[in-house]
Amino acid sequence: MTVAKADLVAQKLLEIKAVNFSPETPYTWASGLKAPIYTDNRLIMSYPSVRTTVEDALAELIKENFPDVDVIAGTATAGIPHAAFVSERLDLPMIYVRSSAKDHGKQNAIEGALKPGVKVVIIEDLISTGGSVITAADKIQEAGGEVIAAVAIFDYLLGASKEAFEKVGYPLMTLTNYVKILDYAVKDPKLSPYYDKLMDWYKDPKAWSEIHG
Numbered sequence: 001m002t003v004a005k006a007d008l009v010a011q012k013l014l015e016i017k018a019v020n021f022s023p024e025t026p027y028t029w030a031s032g033l034k035a036p037i038y039t040d041n042r043l044i045m046s047y048p049s050v051r052t053t054v055e056d057a058l059a060e061l062i063k064e065n066f067p068d069v070d071v072i073a074g075t076a077t078a079g080i081p082h083a084a085f086v087s088e089r090l091d092l093p094m095i096y097v098r099s100s101a102k103d104h105g106k107q108n109a110i111e112g113a114l115k116p117g118v119k120v121v122i123i124e125d126l127i128s129t130g131g132s133v134i135t136a137a138d139k140i141q142e143a144g145g146e147v148i149a150a151v152a153i154f155d156y157l158l159g160a161s162k163e164a165f166e167k168v169g170y171p172l173m174t175l176t177n178y179v180k181i182l183d184y185a186v187k188d189p190k191l192s193p194y195y196d197k198l199m200d201w202y203k204d205p206k207a208w209s210e211i212h213g
């Protein structure tokens with residue numbers, strides 16, 4: 001992603017208040033970590049002009065970097081709308097991966113048609129530890145698909161996700177990240193008071209979580 005596009009997406013996320021700061025009452029993340037920040041990319045679908053910017057950028061990133069993709073996958077739940085918008089733009093089939101298999105009906109973990117050997121790009125809304133998207137990608141590989149990349153809107157750039165992606169054998173590419181958000185946060189008088197706390201958290205998110213948990 002170009003610097004200009006990464007800046008633009010960060011700016012749009014702040015504009016729609018997708019980025020929330022609460023150092024005094026920390027958020028609990030999917031991984032169990034406590035954090036002073038929570039980025040709610042689910043809001044993107046409710047703002048058509050921001051949605052167009054984000055989905056166009058995701059589609060362009062995939063077209064440029066993974067032109068041989070056969071199927072677009074979404075992670076449940078927050079990755080699903082983005083997979084739908086992007087697969088429509090690229091005129092490709094779409095599937096999605098449930099966080100756990102249904103316990104009734106067909107008991108599917110993956111919904112949609114996945115033929116063995118197809119090349120899949122999986123779309124996630126956000127990467128913290130990377131655990132959710134990697135688990136979803138594992139399910140696709142177990143079902144016979146070949147995951148060629150994970151793509152997300154936002155990445156916290158944490159050590160945990162870097163380590164996790166070093167092991168999986170496919171790349172992660174994202175539109176924007178935490179550092180870009182901080183660049184904007186420091187210029188905004190409403191957000192700049194949080195800057196030191198956000199930097200403090202970022203130096204060691206695990207230790208911060210233990211202290212504030």
Ligand SMILES: O=P(O)(O)OC[C@H]1O[C@H](OP(=O)(O)OP(=O)(O)O)[C@H](O)[C@@H]1O
Binds near residue numbers: 130132
């Ligand atoms: O990189 P990770 O540490 O796995 O965290 C990121 C995941 O957490 C959030 O999902 P959540 O579990 O809140 O579910 P949702 O998508 O259904 O909202 C987010 O949408 C990612 O899927």
Ligand SMILES: O=C(O)c1cc(=O)[nH]c(=O)[nH]1
Binds near residue numbers: 126
């Ligand atoms: O790790 C998470 O669960 C998480 C963090 C965040 O900022 N936003 C989100 O939707 N999930």
